[in-house]
Amino acid sequence: MNKNDLIAVVAEETDISKAKAAEVVDAVFAAIENTLKQKEEVRLVGFGTFVTAAREATKGRNPRTGEEIDIPASTSVRFKPGKTLKDAVN
Secondary structure: OOHHHHHHHHHHHHOOOHHHHHHHHHHHHHHHHHHHHOOOOEEEOOOEEEEEEEEOOEEEEOOOOOOEEEEOOEEEEEEEEOHHHHHHHO
């Protein structure tokens, strides 16, 4: 499922236009993104939790040349599914 598929499902399930559903989906994504930018977690009960995790800078190797390279520190997003979602998928 891609974003357009999600918008179509939301529009159909809520009986609103696809344009309005696109606004709603974009607003939800923006709210999650802005919260994660502030290093706060997004907890959606029954669905799951989005959190940020800091990765330290490390050394790595270019697999093609074997040359050592520096991998800079970064922040990644992690998702932990909630019990309801896990049960629904199993």
